[in-house]
Amino acid sequence: MPKTKIKQVDDALNGGIMESSAVAFVGSLEYDNVILMHQVTLNALKDGKKVLLVTFRHAPNTLLKETEHNGINYAPFIEDGSLVILDGYTNLYAPGQKQGENILSNPLDIGITTAVIRNSLSRGEFDVLVIDDLTAQYTLQPNPKGYIKTLVRLMNSVKSLGVTAMAALCGGDVFEKVDLAAALIPFDYVLEVSRGKIIITRSIQPLKIAKPVFPYVRTSEGIKLVLEEYTTVEGIKKRLRAEPDGTLWLDWERVEIITEESERATIETAYEFLGPEKGKEFLYLWGGKKQFIGIGKDAKRRTDNLRSALKEIALLTRSSGGGGTIEIIEVREDLIVITGKKLFPGGKGSPPLPYHVHYAGSIAQFLTEFTGKKWEGKETKCEAMGADHCEFVFWPAE
Numbered sequence: 210m211p212k213t214k215i216k217q218v219d220d221a222l223n224g225g226i227m228e229s230s231a232v233a234f235v236g237s238l239e240y241d242n243v244i245l246m247h248q249v250t251l252n253a254l255k256d257g258k259k260v261l262l263v264t265f266r267h268a269p270n271t272l273l274k275e276t277e278h279n280g281i282n283y284a285p286f287i288e289d290g291s292l293v294i295l296d297g298y299t300n301l302y303a304p305g306q307k308q309g310e311n312i313l314s315n316p317l318d319i320g321i322t323t324a325v326i327r328n329s330l331s332r333g334e335f336d337v338l339v340i341d342d343l344t345a346q347y348t349l350q351p352n353p354k355g356y357i358k359t360l361v362r363l364m365n366s367v368k369s370l371g372v373t374a375m376a377a378l379c380g381g382d383v384f385e386k387v388d389l390a391a392a393l394i395p396f397d398y399v400l401e402v403s404r405g406k407i408i409i410t411r412s413i414q415p416l417k418i419a420k421p422v423f424p425y426v427r428t429s430e431g432i433k434l435v436l437e438e439y440t441t442v443e444g445i446k447k448r449l450r451a452e453p454d455g456t457l458w459l460d461w462e463r464v465e466i467i468t469e470e471s472e473r474a475t476i477e478t479a480y481e482f483l484g485p486e487k488g489k490e491f492l493y494l495w496g497g498k499k500q501f502i503g504i505g506k507d508a509k510r511r512t513d514n515l516r517s518a519l520k521e522i523a524l525l526t527r528s529s530g531g532g533g534t535i536e537i538i539e540v541r542e543d544l545i546v547i548t549g550k551k552l553f554p555g556g557k558g559s560p561p562l563p564y565h566v567h568y569a570g571s572i573a574q575f576l577t578e579f580t581g582k583k584w585e586g587k588e589t590k591c592e593a594m595g596a597d598h599c600e601f602v603f604w605p606a607e
Contacts, residue, residue, distance in 0.1 A: 211228075215433070217436075232373075243341060244276075244279045245400070248281060261333060262292060262294045263338070272294070279431050280430035293335075317350070339375045347392075408422050448460050472554040476492060515576075533550055544603070545604075552568065585606045
């Protein structure tokens with residue numbers, strides 16, 4: 210069973226992609242869809258599958274350089290014969306016809322090309338066919354409709370051989386809408402990978418989650434979910450960059466380094482200006498109504514398990530640089546208890562007042578979005594008030 214090795218995506222697909230099926234990786238001109246397809250290809254090779262890779266987008270050497278830059282090293286599998294590259298690029302653009310082993314002589318003749326591919330699959334006893342990518346052929350065809358008909362026949366005939374087929378295409382950036390719909394007919398799975406989101410739009414088996422949308426980033430190790438990159442300090446460090454004018458960015462968001470002293474000053478000012486009760490209300494709303502909007506909905510797309518979702522929040526809190534340690538103590542339908550140590554900011558309040566009410570607001574907002582019913586919460590113990598740990602209690606408001 211081919212896998213993306215992105216846990217949340219494979220979980221949604223009930224463990225991965227079924228054998229002898231066809232998978233379309235649809236994207237845009239940024240080609241993130243192509244990178245994810247090659248990640249799945251590499252995983253198949255590591256699992257002992259034999260792969261025929263047909264390239265129309267790059268010459269083989271260029272393709273290998275691109276994949277290597279994205280953390281995909283095909284060299285060992287080419288050496289042991291488990292990966293064979295069929296060159297459909299050279300004779301698309303060469304001034305004269307090139308001959309040689311594994312070079313398609315006339316790739317624009319779709320009938321001959323598909324016959325060669327099917328023949329290669331049969332002779333080589335391949336388990337997987339990968340096409341990188343269908344877009345170049347579509348743009349060069351004098352008869353795109355005829356090309357799509359031939360493509361549909363190819364995909365269906367490959368599946369009939371018991372071979373798993375994977376292909377990348379640019380989608381709406383290049384294909385006409387009606388042509389794209391027709392081209393996708395033979396594919397059992399359709400994964401859209403573009404502009405920071407992986408979306409499973411078709412699956413041969415029922416999906417485990419209602420909204421299969423997964424935010425991702427492109428790294429030197431390929432496509433990774435945002436969550437995976439942000440749950441470790443090292444992952445966050447790789448996403449940070451500084452401009453010459455001193456501006457600090459975390460991917461697409463401008464950020465500022467906040468010290469404990471600065472955060473404490475904000476909290477103490479709220480209490481001094483508004484008083485203890487109004488100060489708590491302000492900090493609660495600051496955490497819940499502004500900082501955590503959308504986080505619970507995003508988590509719900511990845512998992513239906515509330516405890517697992519809360520553990521993700523604990524990881525993100527710890528990896529953000531000053532979050533301390535959060536532990537999920539109890540999760541019930543009517544009560545949730547969470548504790549924390551060395552939460553940001555630390556120190557003792559003067560007078561002793563809770564410093565982490567905004568955590569309660571944030572988690573209450575998260576629970577409301579994740580469960581679809583309103584939750585409230587409060588900080589019942591705080592290290593700033595002399596306790597040996599912070600404690601947060603949450604309950605349904607309705």
